[in-house]
Amino acid sequence: MTLLELSARDREGATATAVRPAWDSEPLRYLDEHGAPVEGGIRPTPDTLDPRTLLRGYRALRFARAFDTEATNLVMQGRLAVYPSCRGQEACEVAAVHALTEQDWLLPTYRDSAALVLRGIPAVDALTLLRGAWHCGYDPKQWRTMPQCTPLATQGPHAVGLGLAAKLSGDASVALCFFGDGATSEGDFHEACNSAAVYQAPVVFLVQNNQYAISVPLHKQTHATSLADKAIGYGMPGLRVDGNDLIALGAVLAEAVDRARAGGGPTLIEAVTYRLQAHTNADDAARYRQSAEVEYWKRRDPIERLGRYLTATGALDATVEAEIDEECERYCERMRTRFAEEPAYHPDEMFEHVFAEPTPQLLAQREMIRAEYGSGVEGAAK
Amino acid sequence: MTLLELSARDREGATATAVRPAWDSEPLRYLDEHGAPVEGGIRPTPDTLDPRTLLRGYRALRFARAFDTEATNLVMQGRLAVYPSCRGQEACEVAAVHALTEQDWLLPTYRDSAALVLRGIPAVDALTLLRGAWHCGYDPKQWRTMPQCTPLATQGPHAVGLGLAAKLSGDASVALCFFGDGATSEGDFHEACNSAAVYQAPVVFLVQNNQYAISVPLHKQTHATSLADKAIGYGMPGLRVDGNDLIALGAVLAEAVDRARAGGGPTLIEAVTYRLQAHTNADDAARYRQSAEVEYWKRRDPIERLGRYLTATGALDATVEAEIDEECERYCERMRTRFAEEPAYHPDEMFEHVFAEPTPQLLAQREMIRAEYGSGVEGAAK
């Protein structure tokens, strides 16, 4: 037998830290695509299955979808500079936010605007980056939510720092960090996971495997059958879960967050999902994927699945749906009005926060710009 | 049961690409510390055990030790700027070089000077970098050996490029890349392994786990029990082998090189060994490790182990040992004389190979320096 087989045999001598990977092609799941409990699926704790909890989750899913749809409209109307939609991935956005308490930190990417509003950040502030109005529109400390990160995987080490800081401070807060599947190929992803494991920092790494990095499919991103397997190399738990199954996601995240909070260190979670829209409004997905594939995933829509389950269990009915419809409509209404008015921009802003105190050189440049434009409003009109 | 246990159970559904890790605390091994075949150990192929092959390996080990010792003397005499010793790791140096054919590429680090001379590179050329005479003293293309790499793990992607180039060219050559245990924490290590697996490039990643990154022990470098486990996340074979057991190393490397050559893609190998000397002559190991630990590993010296085995099997006797002693002495003799004479250095060298053709600006700077010093020899005397 080959040495590979030999060491595979010895594999049985696995030690405690040796976490077994989740590379069965079927991820952890509770609901089948029709919203019925799948057999052989996970057995969530009672409170995960509490109808009130699930209904709250469903409302959040509907809300995220509504927000995402409205943002997509706004970008088409030219009210946003660009918008990366999370349509189809709402369960990940909701599960992540619902898994955290107010003192926990969330590290979102450009794709996770829905998570920001779910966290409570007003839509105009959440979309400031994508509107092109500023790089970040909310106070990260107030919301314990870092600015949306664009350089892929670079937020990973920030999560390690936040987690390590909490641990050293004796605080119970956890840092949950979003990544995309493509980002797992970046060096920063590796350095973050490895360091978090060494520090046993309270961090949850949540990879939304939506099958694509812009146009690049997963099989060109990794040769492994599961992104969760990377956890083994870091000596941390790794789980692969159905990213369109809010119940399974909730259970997996709860376990990971609890472990982190209890001092059990980081966890890597791969949520298998799908990006229903193009990468952004500027992308043309027809160049690299078949509509049949999209159709396949539409049939596994996270909202419909939970909706059917809740309807079947009687927790959801037409009246509640109507209620939710109305809430969402009111919210989007407000979004439209808020985005209709363009705020005033002033060139001084560029110089305000480069340093705590502007250098003499910056003050001189600010004077130059003021001399050119007088008030920024004219400048903006330019 | 927890979701972790659940997915662990499903672990049995492992697919073909899912290579089982070698995280049994005992690495693959053939010889016990006394040089006797260990039971339950690996069963190498007959040609791995061929006495002539093993004797060649033993001579190489002795030679590597002699070279390393002489280089250590040279640095103490001030003939080298710095020297990172591979004492105790000679089996890795020898196994790597013997696993390759002339058309294969070797990617050494600063620690692998012994591998350079084993490859046939004259000692003065091999030690040019550490002598401070130039950055690299040999022609990497002639020897199919890249310059020794100092920025940790950055040679990994180069190995991927060489392997991919060979694959695209339809050549059978393989690239073998050395790393230290500490280097596995770097982003470039991850990016290289992941990319190599995606490209199925003919690359062998050989990590010499000598337990330390300068002063930092392995447990501060990784939370996993094995560095080979990282291979699972890349969907490539990962093996953990006794790095002080030339026979086991030879068997493991042969399998990996053959697989790569046959189009089977990359392999990650962790060779468990120990750095008997300080990090370099400039380092003070007493600050961070106990001599008892060093003694423990001295008893597992790779040369003695193979020596005892060969003596027991009759392939080695006092006459052969004496022969080897003499060869080594003659070689070191030549090293001493070659390093006694200091070559002439000329400042023009600095400008020669910045670009294929020097820019006007560089020519002007060269003139300035010439004006300052006239002939470089005076300059050197300065």
Add this chain to the structure above:
Amino acid sequence: MSAASSDAAVSAPAAPLTMAKAINAALSDAMAEDDKVVVFGEDVGALGGVFRVTDGLTAKFGEERCFDTPLAEASIMGTAIGMAVYGFKPVVEMQFDAFAYPAFEQVFSHLAKMRNRTRGAVSVPVVVRIPYGGGIGGVEHHSDSSESYFAHTPGLHVVTPSTVEDAYSLLREAIDSPDPVIFFEPKRLYWGKANVALPVHTGRIGTAAVRRQGTHATLVCYGQTVPVCMAAAERAAQEGIELEVLDLRSLVPLDDAAIERSVGRTGRAIVVHESVGFGGFGAELAARIAERCFYQLEAPVTRVAGLDVPFPPPKYEHWYLPDADRVLDAVDRAMSAG
């Protein structure tokens, strides 16, 4: 040599062509002529790149000649280095300026040094394509001008076209070069058209081009600021001020002779670039001009550059970017001085 390559040899009739298409043609022609030329990076395959610059190359030359990589810039750069050592001529794409940062260690410590390190035994003819600069309404990290970092690093050639012709010609030159070349593509000019007959050759790397002749002052610029300076010169001419516009095209090697020739005549120089001014490439230009043309200068060399702040959001970038007004203000200062 394939059919495609002989196509490339005979010049096509002049037709309106965008810079993006000219770059695409340069890649295609180079790949057709030399099968050691390979193109890779993020989304350069099926998608044809986020700017469509590599559109159709995979279809034309196959996955082995133009392919998508895993999302890892250091690895892309290092893989290119390894392939170049083996004998290939890799042309890699960094999707946006700021996303080349993760590859800096590979560039600074290896790409730039390999030839010198090996006393010329190993050359690494890699071309690194980097779309750079602002003015496209990009959110943060999508509008940086990072040329100053590369130009300060010995061992790299750094070029950037401002015209459709140069985009084609400079890229062909870059691919032919035995040295690593950082090829900065002014993304705001990607869609600018010109009537060009390909193939076209506009000169060797290291030579600047006078875009407009003038006598009163010299505008030294490159990439995206060349059209800005041309517009400024246009307006100045209406007031009787003749500005010479010098398009450097190549930052390394730098065409000192052309700069001295022009400033020696005009006695006034304004350096214009989009990159952050402080410690930027314009500082090198201003310092050289002030040192070498000391006795000809009638006014201080002034710089019009990006502000010393992080590149601002889309709603603010029109204040940040050097425009004709700002250039003309500098010209006024220079003309009224001395």
Add this chain to the structure above:
Amino acid sequence: MSAASSDAAVSAPAAPLTMAKAINAALSDAMAEDDKVVVFGEDVGALGGVFRVTDGLTAKFGEERCFDTPLAEASIMGTAIGMAVYGFKPVVEMQFDAFAYPAFEQVFSHLAKMRNRTRGAVSVPVVVRIPYGGGIGGVEHHSDSSESYFAHTPGLHVVTPSTVEDAYSLLREAIDSPDPVIFFEPKRLYWGKANVALPVHTGRIGTAAVRRQGTHATLVCYGQTVPVCMAAAERAAQEGIELEVLDLRSLVPLDDAAIERSVGRTGRAIVVHESVGFGGFGAELAARIAERCFYQLEAPVTRVAGLDVPFPPPKYEHWYLPDADRVLDAVDRAMSAG
């Protein structure tokens, strides 16, 4: 406040102290005064750093205040950013200049931009210690001077001491600063001694220091070239030429006033640094001086800098490094001009 901190408060009697020890004392005193100050990096714990600059800190303050990290510079930098956001004051060590390159993306895209990105809501008071420069016989990658890359990046303060006093004082200032500070340590000066009573305060970040007064020309320098310029001034004085030596100490913010005051008086300026000359920080200095002192300059501003080649091997570095002879040649040119 702990005992250690009150120690720090009362000034110890002047004693011969190396720069390395002064930096160590600055770290120790800062850690004693503020338990939010943490030190981490490669080998900074038990070993005390490869230069022993962090010697004894782990023993004194425990593993939680000074600890070894996994070998991953981007992660070290990013972890520091995260901890700073949480409220800590991390002081991280990059083991050698060239080994900070893997952390550039974290520095350029996050450390430098976080405050601006968040409109001041989030400051990242991280201090990045980088031993830099040559002259220690280091093999490749151990002698780079990378300050120009950082100084060109808005959002970073960049400082470098040349004296034992400044090493202590500037580092304390850097740790107290709400902004990220890149603290370049001239490794060739680590073992230079001076009689210093700690704690010492030598001025705010952003102020230059006149190390020697002179009337004929100004030598503008920083870090390792300050002693070089002092030696040159010494020798020039014997020939009756009085050189003023201006130690910038801080590249960002830059003390324009001090530079103009000096060059305005002397009318001649020679900029001296070890970093590669082309596109280096000296270009910014020369450009500013030429622009702002245009009418006072009696000779072109000349630069004496590292050659435009990769830093050479130990046997060659004496040719590469600016020395007093080379500075005096430049002074001669400046004096004979105009």
